[in-house]
Amino acid sequence: MVMKLPAGSTNNYIVRVENLSVYFTKGGMFSKKILIKALDNVSLTIRNREILGVVGESGSGKTTLGRTTIGLQKPTYGNVYLNVDGKEINVAKAKFKEINKYVQMVYQDPYSSIDPIMRVYDVLAMPLRYRKETDIDRKIEDAMRLVELPLELLENRVFQLSGGQRQRLSIARAIIVNPRYIVADEPTTMLDASLKGEILKIIKDAREVKGITFMLITHELPLAKIISDRIVVLYLGKVVEIGKANEIIKNPLHPYTQALIDAYPRINPEMKDKLKEAKIKPDIERPEKGCIFAPRCPFAMPKCKEQEPSLKEVAPDHYVACWLY
Amino acid sequence: MLLEVKDLKIYFYTKRGVVKAVDGVNLNVDKGEIVGLAGESGSGKSTIGYGIMRLVPYPGKIIEGQILFKGEDILKIDEETFRRNYRWKKIAMVFQGSMSGFTPVFKIKDQIIEVLKLHGWNGDYEERIKELFKMVNMDPVLADKYPHELSGGQKQRAFIAMALALNPELLIADEPTTALDVIVQQYIINLFKKLRKELGISIIFITHDLALLSEVTDRNYILYAGKIMESGPSEIIFKKPRHPYTQALIDSIATLDKDMIKGIPGTMPDLSNPPVGCRFNTRCPFAKDICFKEEPKMRMFSDGDEVACWLY
Numbered sequence: 001m002v003m004k005l006p007a008g009s010t011n012n013y014i015v016r017v018e019n020l021s022v023y024f025t026k027g028g029m030f031s032k033k034i035l036i037k038a039l040d041n042v043s044l045t046i047r048n049r050e051i052l053g054v055v056g057e058s059g060s061g062k063t064t065l066g067r068t069t070i071g072l073q074k075p076t077y078g079n080v081y082l083n084v085d086g087k088e089i090n091v092a093k094a095k096f097k098e099i100n101k102y103v104q105m106v107y108q109d110p111y112s113s114i115d116p117i118m119r120v121y122d123v124l125a126m127p128l129r130y131r132k133e134t135d136i137d138r139k140i141e142d143a144m145r146l147v148e149l150p151l152e153l154l155e156n157r158v159f160q161l162s163g164g165q166r167q168r169l170s171i172a173r174a175i176i177v178n179p180r181y182i183v184a185d186e187p188t189t190m191l192d193a194s195l196k197g198e199i200l201k202i203i204k205d206a207r208e209v210k211g212i213t214f215m216l217i218t219h220e221l222p223l224a225k226i227i228s229d230r231i232v233v234l235y236l237g238k239v240v241e242i243g244k245a246n247e248i249i250k251n252p253l254h255p256y257t258q259a260l261i262d263a264y265p266r267i268n269p270e271m272k273d274k275l276k277e278a279k280i281k282p283d284i285e286r287p288e289k290g291c292i293f294a295p296r297c298p299f300a301m302p303k304c305k306e307q308e309p310s311l312k313e314v315a316p317d318h319y320v321a322c323w324l325y
Numbered sequence: 326m327l328l329e330v331k332d333l334k335i336y337f338y339t340k341r342g343v344v345k346a347v348d349g350v351n352l353n354v355d356k357g358e359i360v361g362l363a364g365e366s367g368s369g370k371s372t373i374g375y376g377i378m379r380l381v382p383y384p385g386k387i388i389e390g391q392i393l394f395k396g397e398d399i400l401k402i403d404e405e406t407f408r409r410n411y412r413w414k415k416i417a418m419v420f421q422g423s424m425s426g427f428t429p430v431f432k433i434k435d436q437i438i439e440v441l442k443l444h445g446w447n448g449d450y451e452e453r454i455k456e457l458f459k460m461v462n463m464d465p466v467l468a469d470k471y472p473h474e475l476s477g478g479q480k481q482r483a484f485i486a487m488a489l490a491l492n493p494e495l496l497i498a499d500e501p502t503t504a505l506d507v508i509v510q511q512y513i514i515n516l517f518k519k520l521r522k523e524l525g526i527s528i529i530f531i532t533h534d535l536a537l538l539s540e541v542t543d544r545n546y547i548l549y550a551g552k553i554m555e556s557g558p559s560e561i562i563f564k565k566p567r568h569p570y571t572q573a574l575i576d577s578i579a580t581l582d583k584d585m586i587k588g589i590p591g592t593m594p595d596l597s598n599p600p601v602g603c604r605f606n607t608r609c610p611f612a613k614d615i616c617f618k619e620e621p622k623m624r625m626f627s628d629g630d631e632v633a634c635w636l637y
Contacts, residue, residue, distance in 0.1 A: 057506035058477075162592050192365040193533060193577045194589035219506060222579035226586060249581055263507040265514075265536035266580050267563050 006043030006311075013083055014181050014213045015046040015069050020078035022064050037286075038064040040237040041078070043311075046181070051207060051214045053224030053245060055260075056234035062217045065234070066183040069215065070103040071096060084180050101131070104174035108186040110166035114173070116159040120149075123158060123169060127177050143172040146209060147202050164195040168202060175206050181213045182206075188223060200227045221260060225249050230317075233257050236292045239311060243318035253320040255297045291323065299324060326393075327527050328354040328377070328495055333390035335369070335376050342597035346372045346385065348551040351623075354495065357521055359528045361538040361559075363574070364548035367593050370531045371421060373548075374497045377529075378418050379407055394495075414444055417493040421500040421531075424480040427472040434468040437487050444491055457486040460523070461516060478509035482516065489520070496520075499531045514541050536578050539563045547571045550593055550604040553623070557630035567632045570605050603635065611636055 006018065022039040039061045046052050046069070054062050067073040069080050071091045080091040084102045091099060107113035114123055124140045133139070144151055147168040158166065167187060174182050184203060188196040204227060206212050218224050224231050224245065231248045233241040233256065241254040252258045287295055287305070294304040303323050311319040335347040347369040354360050362370045375381045377392055379399065391398050399411060420426055427436055437457070438450045446453065458465040461482040472480055481501060488496060498517070502510040518541060520526050530542060538545060539559060546556040547570065555568040566572050573589045591608035594600050600607055606616045613635065621633045 057508070164592070193535070193579075194365055194574065196579065197577055197586040197588035198590075200586070220579060221507075222581050222583065225581060226579060226584065259508060261581065263511040264581050265507075265510075265534075265540050266582060267536050267539045267575060267578065 006045055012048045013045040014048050015215075016081040016083060016088075017042055017044050017065075017069065018079045018081070019043055020065075020068060020080060021076050022061075022068055022073060023076045037237045039068070042234075042237070042239055043078075044232060044239060044242060046213060046215060047229075049207060049211050049213055050229045051203065051216055051227055053228030053231040054215060054217045054234060055219065055221050055224050055231060057219060059236070060234040061237040062219075062234055063185055064237075066105070066185055066215055066217050070105060070181070070183055071099050072105070082181070101177065102180045104177065104179040104182045106167075106170050106174050106182060106184040106187050108189050110163055110170050110190065113170055114158050114166060116157070118158055119154070120156050120158060120161070120169060121154040123173055124176055127173065131177060133177075139176055143176040146175065146205060147172045148198070163191055164198065167191060167195075167199055171199070171202055171206065175210060175212060178210065179212060181215070183215045183217070185217045186219070187216070188218070188220070196223065203227060221249070221264060233260070236286055238292055239321065240293065241318075241320045242311070243315070243320075247315070247318050251315070251318075253314055253318070253325060254293075254322050255299055255324070256293050291321075326353055327356045327358075327395060328352075329391070329393040330373070330377070331391040331393065333373065333376060333392065334388050335372050335381055335385055336388050337385045339384055339597070344596045345599060346551050346596060347376065348596075348599070349390075350548075350551070350553055352546055352553070352556075354527050354529060356494075356527055357525045358544065359517060359521055359530060359542045361542035361545035362529055362531045362548060363533060363535055363538055363545060365533060365574075365593060367550075367596075368548040369551040370533075370548050371499050374418060374499050374529065374531050377495075377497060378412060378416060379404075380412075380418075409444075413440065413488075413493065414491045415493055416495045416497065417488040417491070418497040419481075419485055419488050419499065419501050421503070423484040423501075424477050424504060426484060427480065429472055432469060432471055433475070433483050437468070437490055440487060440490050446491065453490070454486075457489055458483075460489060460520070461486045462512070478505055478512065481505060481509075481513065485513075485516065489524075489526075492524070493526065495527045495529070497529045497531065500533070501530075502532070502534070502537060510537065517541055534578075535563070535575060536580055547574065550599060551596055552604055553633065554605065555630065555632045555634075557626075557628070561628055561630040567626070567630060567637060568605075568634050569609050569611050569636070573608075603633075 020039055020042045024036045024038055026034045026036055056062050064073060068075055074092055082089045082091050082099060082102060089099060124143060125136050128136045149168050188199050203214055216228060228245045231245045232239055235256050241257050252261050290305040291309055294300045309321045309323045311321045312325060313319050314325045330352040333347055333350045337344040337346055364370050376387055381387060392400050434454055437454055441450055454468050455465040458468055463482050502513050517528055532538060542559050544558050545562045547554045549570050554570045566575060576587045577589055579586050589608055594607055602617045602619055603621055606612045615635050621635045623631050623633045624637055625631045
């Protein structure tokens with residue numbers, strides 16, 4: 001039997017997400033219980049050694065997707081598989097110890113994700129000691145070099161580091177155990193524009209040098225474009241478009257992706273005052289059925305309100321969920 | 326000139342020393358002008374905003390300078406008169422993170438009515454709220470809701486409505502779009518343009534997002550470590566910036582037409598012990614001897630650009 005792979009798959013994948021839904025409930029004590037569909041029937045694969053950019057506005061399910069792929073969040077329905085060392089591991093069913101040698105995470109806020117009173121050396125030594133690894137000093141030096149932190153900082157405490165240095169340390173802590181796959185959740189959001197470029201470069205270097213696959217979660221489309229091989233656009237818990245990064249930016253197919261790209265400011269004073277009114281309404285309503293974007297879509301047809309579109313390959317390796325195609 | 330800030334110095338008296346957050350800043354805003362104030366975090370841009378509102382938080386203090394509003398030095402007015410006649414009435418501010426600035430336990434409407442009442446608004450409160458909500462492109466029905474029932478973008482617009490309640494002549498908007506997604510950001514930007522056109526209001530737009538500034542401002546001030554590095558019309562600042570800091574800042578912004586972005590190596594100096602000479606000398610690729618000895622003065626160019634740099 002031939003296994004059916006989700007849109008945009010090759011056999012050389014490291015993560016396979018199959019019909020994944022994650023629901024949360026809100027309220028219940030004093031108010032009506034509401035079901036929030038953080039992810040709704042998402043299928044995709046992450047290819048080996050790729051940097052996959054996941055973009056979408058707040059509440060689109062980006063972080064939930066990242067967390068579920070490394071077992072930090074249990075799926076409500078569907079499965080996530082990790083394809084490493086020649087075997088496929090079902091992430092939700094596996095013991096955490098079984099998968100945590102393959103996966104790591106870099107968090108958004110470098111001020112709260114590292115213990116401020118630890119020494120830099122200990123931050124990096126701890127995961128190695130936990131895994132009973134040897135040659136700790138050499139591995140720490142290698143990791144510090146890869147993230148371009150001066151070795152003199154090893155004796156410093158974390159609170160003495162700047163935000164940019166802390167985020168480098170956070171990446172070093174993730175790569176030091178030689179994982180195969182890292183979820184980087186908005187790693188540049190808390191940093192000044194002047195530091196973002198350097199963090200992106202480190203992620204690229206880590207991929208080149210160590211062959212690590214990255215999921216880069218961001219709400220900043222330009223950053224995703226600069227660093228990713230492919231981009232996934234999420235909207236209210238659904239994948240609306242997947243494709244090569246350049247292709248998505250140059251030739252966006254889904255009306256939501258198009259609106260996102262139009263809304264991006266460009267440094268170009270001639271653009272001033274020529275700016276068109278944003279095509280789509282800013283307020284979110286989630287429809288009961290049909291395409292989730294239909295209430296805001298300028299091209300919505302009667303069919304869009306009735307039936308939900310599924311991902312369709314419109315151009316080579318470029319998938320979109322929209323009835324226009 | 327609506328607002329003239331002259332040689333403003335705001336220092337913070339902390340246990341670790343005196344932090345010179347704003348150190349001799351000059352800034353002008355004309356009537357109906359949208360002026361950008363940009364820089365990295367810690368450059369002092371919000372502190373200037375708070376200074377103009379006379380709301381500098383403890384342990385900060387305005388120690389020198391003048392803030393002339395229509396020619397009158399508002400730093401010389403006593404607090405009671407300033408509160409009654411200027412703050413919110415003539416100069417209003419949309420604070421950073423003001424989306425969470427509403428009290429969760431009262432309806433938006435009641436919070437705006439309180440502002441109107443406190444400042445002795447003569448007229449129908451309900452009518453005024455309707456007017457204000459229309460001005461910020463919102464359904465007046467939403468005024469009857471509690472803050473948690475609105476989305477982030479709606480709350481931000483409601484706060485702008487509250488800032489406009491008393492017809493101020495100057496609006497200071499401190500990072501008004503930072504926590505919003507791009508589509509909502511575009512709405513807020515278009516809203517500012519509309520307010521300027523319809524009300525003739527002047528706006529100081531404080532942000533670290535230069536790409537966004539380039540779409541809305543007439544003139545800009547680029548701030549670094551408490552000092553203005555460059556100021557000038559948007560066509561110059563974003564097209565051919567002269568100061569190495571402005572150049573680096575623009576190179577570091579990610580836009581969709583770029584394939585790679587550069588960073589600015591190094592970090593901002595400790596402002597309790599700022600470097601001698603130009604404050605950017607620790608990170609500047611062009612720094613020469615004089616930059617470490619003497620502070621450059623503002624130099625004006627014929628195209629209206631002003632730069633404090635020894636390269637020129």
